[in-house]
Amino acid sequence: MHADILFRGGTIVDGTGAARYRGDVAVTDDRIVAVGALPDWVAGREVACADRIVAPGFIDPHVHHDEVVLTDPDMDCMLSQGVTTIINGNCGFSIAPLSASGALPQPLGMIVDDTAPRFASYAAYRDRLRQAPPAVNTACLIGHSTLRINEMDDLGRPADKVETLAMARSLDRALSEGGIGLSTGAFYPPARASTTEELIEMARVARSHGKLYVTHMRDEGDRVIEALEETFQIGREACCGVHVSHHKCAGLANHGLSHTTLSMIDKARHSLDVGLDTTPWTASSTMLNSGRHRQATRVIVADSTAHPEMAGRDLADIAAEWGTDLDEAVERLLPATGIFFIMDEQDVQRIMAYDRTIICSDGIARGEHPHPRVWGTFPRVLGHYVREVGLLSLEEAIRRMTSMPADRFGLEGRGRIEAGAFADIVVFDADRIKEAATYDTPIRPSEGIETVFVNGRESWCAFKNKGARAGHIL
Ligand code: ZN
Ligand code: CU
DSSP: OEEEEEEEEEEEOOSSSOOOEEEEEEEETTEEEEEEOOTTOEEEEEEEOTTOEEEEOEEEOOBOOTTHHHHSTTOHHHHTTTEEEEEEOOTTOOSSSOOOOSSOOTTHHHHSOTTSOOOSSHHHHHHHHHHSOOSSEEEEOEEHHHHHHHHOSOTTSOOOHHHHHHHHHHHHHHHHTTOOEEEEETTSHHHHTOOHHHHHHHHHHHHHTTOEEEEEOSOSSTTHHHHHHHHHHHHHHHTOOEEETTOOOOSGGGTTTHHHHHHHHHHHTTTSOEEEEEOSOSEEEEETTSSGGGTOSOEEEEEESSOGGGTTSBHHHHHHHHTOOHHHHHHHHOSEEEEEEOOOHHHHHHHHHSTTEEEOOOBOOOSSSOOTHHHHHHHHIIIIIIIISOSSOHHHHHHTTTHHHHHHTTOTTOSOOSTTSBOOEEEEOTTTOBOOOOSSSOOOOOBSEEEEEETTEEEEETTEEOOOOOOOBO
16 A cells, blocks of 8 residues: 555554554545554655654644734744644634724734734635645634624724624624634623623524634633633523633632632533633733733733833833833833733643643734743643643643544544544654743744644654645635
């Protein structure tokens, strides 16, 4: 039998959670055609995989690379950690459909540059990606806040009937054109005034397409319990599956609360489809004026348009230097993004270990000093939390990076090493895999990731991008 490529003699972790086994993987064109002991197969190219793990390429279900896939399509930050598929459009903010002109409100302005071309329909964005594909497969949620920005002249109030209908129509069209679900972000100013009823109306549209309601909840701190209850209510009333993004319990006063939130999710699952994802870090990252600096033990400025020279420095040091309080320093730095130390390590581990939790980076690849999660999330889980802490088995951790997100978001043919699946494959050294990105030096490719294939094309090898740009639009 003949294949294009044979991955020879690796240890296969197939993404389903099944125990690892020794075997070969045969790839022809963009598909895996055979898996197992394949001594009789020959191929134009063999990749020696002895003592290496051969796994499905990782799927990052929560990123903000909506525009980055157009402006920096080589996607080093994702390929270098073994990620072959990403889902954009999270937290209520998607690059499309965007008909509003002029300056964009934050945090949409962090994701979409004011001067970049706008896509009035999801189809226009999708077609643009098809013409010039990025290095990883991409799918996109449709953001409720983006719809609000399109349809409302005043974001500081609930949508009226006419506006709600216009948003519902626009969402319906975008989902027909290939959007893979709905995202909301009532935490952020553009949607803070939305009522639960408005969110239910949006969720009904998602439901009519068999898609999920994916949410950056209204609150992840002092009112995280109420926010979870609101999420469940929306799911129940719209009969729609719900997915809690980057679940966390933010702020010192709320440390330990994941005991309660996870048992609430457990209970809700009896009558509702509930899922969640999380990042393996105790610091979060978002716009600097999110109010989070008041809950954080430390804040690093990731990026500031007004004072670019402050990127990478502590907010407290900047305030001391300027002789201001933190609030005033934040004001002077805007528009800006920050890294906020607001979570408890025990909560992070408890949430990650929970059986429904998917791994995500929540990456915003902005400026010189982003959160290290942009470059280091997946190797951090496999190095620190699997090998060093023993929080999850390697097989289970990989399941939460592959078949689980693929099944959750309906990404067919992805997330498994099996005959017939797309040939998204990562080969890595389980003894060496480790993130190199830190809070001090956040832009660094990870260690231990050796070769990454996307749709059967070699895309990353030995710390080098191969320029394949083989991603599909999902
Ligand atoms: Zn978010
Ligand atoms: Cu996000």
